[in-house]
Amino acid sequence: MLKKAILTFVLLSSSFLSVFAGGNAESSASETPASDTPTEITVFLAASTTDVLNDLTAMYTERTGIAVNTNPASSGTLAKQLEQGAEADVYISASKKWMDYTDNLGIVLESSPFVRNRLVLIAPNDTPLKPFEITTETDFPSLFSGRISIGDPAHVPAGKYAQDALTYFGWYDKISDRIQPAADVRAALAVVELGETELGIVYETDAMKSGDKVAVLSHFPEESFTPIEYFCAQLTPEGEDFYQFLLSDDAAGIFESYGFTPTK
Amino acid sequence: MNGPEITDAIVLSIKIGLLATIINIPLAMITAYLLARFEFGGKAILDGLINLPLVMPPVTTGYLLLFILGKRGFIGAYLFSWFGIRIAFTTAAAVIASMVVSFPLVARSIRISMEMLDKKMENAAMTLGAGKLAVFFRVTLPLILPGVINGAVLGFARSLGEFGATMTFAGNIRGETRTIPLSVYSLLQIPGKEKDAGILVIISIVISFAAMFLSSAFGRKMTRKGKDVYGPSV
Numbered sequence: 298m299l300k301k302a303i304l305t306f307v308l309l310s311s312s313f314l315s316v317f318a319g320g321n322a323e324s325s326a327s328e329t330p331a332s333d334t335p336t337e338i339t340v341f342l343a344a345s346t347t348d349v350l351n352d353l354t355a356m357y358t359e360r361t362g363i364a365v366n367t368n369p370a371s372s373g374t375l376a377k378q379l380e381q382g383a384e385a386d387v388y389i390s391a392s393k394k395w396m397d398y399t400d401n402l403g404i405v406l407e408s409s410p411f412v413r414n415r416l417v418l419i420a421p422n423d424t425p426l427k428p429f430e431i432t433t434e435t436d437f438p439s440l441f442s443g444r445i446s447i448g449d450p451a452h453v454p455a456g457k458y459a460q461d462a463l464t465y466f467g468w469y470d471k472i473s474d475r476i477q478p479a480a481d482v483r484a485a486l487a488v489v490e491l492g493e494t495e496l497g498i499v500y501e502t503d504a505m506k507s508g509d510k511v512a513v514l515s516h517f518p519e520e521s522f523t524p525i526e527y528f529c530a531q532l533t534p535e536g537e538d539f540y541q542f543l544l545s546d547d548a549a550g551i552f553e554s555y556g557f558t559p560t561k
Numbered sequence: 562m563n564g565p566e567i568t569d570a571i572v573l574s575i576k577i578g579l580l581a582t583i584i585n586i587p588l589a590m591i592t593a594y595l596l597a598r599f600e601f602g603g604k605a606i607l608d609g610l611i612n613l614p615l616v617m618p619p620v621t622t623g624y625l626l627l628f629i630l631g632k633r634g635f636i637g638a639y640l641f642s643w644f645g646i647r648i649a650f651t652t653a654a655a656v657i658a659s660m661v662v663s664f665p666l667v668a669r670s671i672r673i674s675m676e677m678l679d680k681k682m683e684n685a686a687m688t689l690g691a692g693k694l695a696v697f698f699r700v701t702l703p704l705i706l707p708g709v710i711n712g713a714v715l716g717f718a719r720s721l722g723e724f725g726a727t728m729t730f731a732g733n734i735r736g737e738t739r740t741i742p743l744s745v746y747s748l749l750q751i752p753g754k755e756k757d758a759g760i761l762v763i764i765s766i767v768i769s770f771a772a773m774f775l776s777s778a779f780g781r782k783m784t785r786k787g788k789d790v791y792g793p794s795v
Binding site: 371373374376377380398443444449451452477478479480488491492493494 | 627631632633647649650728732733734735747749750751752
């Protein structure tokens, strides 16, 4: 009985220690000068870059031995987390808006646009709709009877681009009460994959990742939305190496294989 | 500007909470009755299944619901193709999510009061010629009423706080499924909306407090009434 109690206590306290020891290591790492290589870094990334960053961080860890912790969410959510004191070394935003917002917080050491994306109209794979070209002649509101899945335009860049595009064609006001807002672009994609809405607007790279679960009906014409430009930012000296890695040709190649267009 | 959004969330939360509770009460009474009075095969499994949402992460509960009742779920697919009924991502889904997560609390509270009830009371009524229904409505129900009310309040409070299952199964649609917690969450994603979120936080504290206060006041009244009616004879 006593043995058991002691064992339990040891197990519990060691797990507590390991958790808090992690916290300590992190805070002391940020105090040391930049020349010391960190053992791990934290990257805040736009949800649409989740998969490509999985590949990139694995590659980076293999090369440098530095572990990368990732926190994928909508760019707006991440900006908000950074504003409230979340500690990250690198931040990837899917729009200029949230990068500017973060820059205004005074925590960005360096930032740069680095890849581009496109906006597509998608439907579940069993859709009766055929691929078509979106023009001002399209009767968009009568394409579907239920809701359309997009990211919440208030904080999800993909949702904001979608809102811009729909507004450009004068459709947004007609369908604004039929929008099903999601917490990030991947959640918007998942809703269409599940067949819960007839249509959705996501990035081309998301639709590609989804494979045959969704059908791409159309690409939104470039002039209908602000160019989709991703930005990455270095927030700490420890983040510099990974930031440079994101801008490297190697990373560009991987981004390209996921459907992004590198601009560097 | 955000006034309507806040009002929408409050009205919707109360509506969903009330609906979930009202539908849950009779279901919970039947379940509690079965569990408190009968021994049958698979009783432990039924008990476990009912209590599962109490300990399961709500997001996984929501995912299971989506898996079952979604448009491509294994029941939801038939509902849609046969009747054209779509449940996921509607107010109905929010009600169902709230029902499932709050059901264990309602059933548990009713079951405890049923197990504590003195069966002699019911037997006495029957020897005096009361039918089964009359016994239930005039003896059993009044005696377990404090437990029912307590369960209802706990269930309502749990519904008001429901977030994970609702987010997964019902989405975050303003005026349809964006309840107080989802609204607070959404407002906190947008820089500069802390004030609106704060207002909602205060309102939800007030609603929860009022519910608890009402239930304890009602509970006291019921116990007193119970003593007046049945006290001296026991």
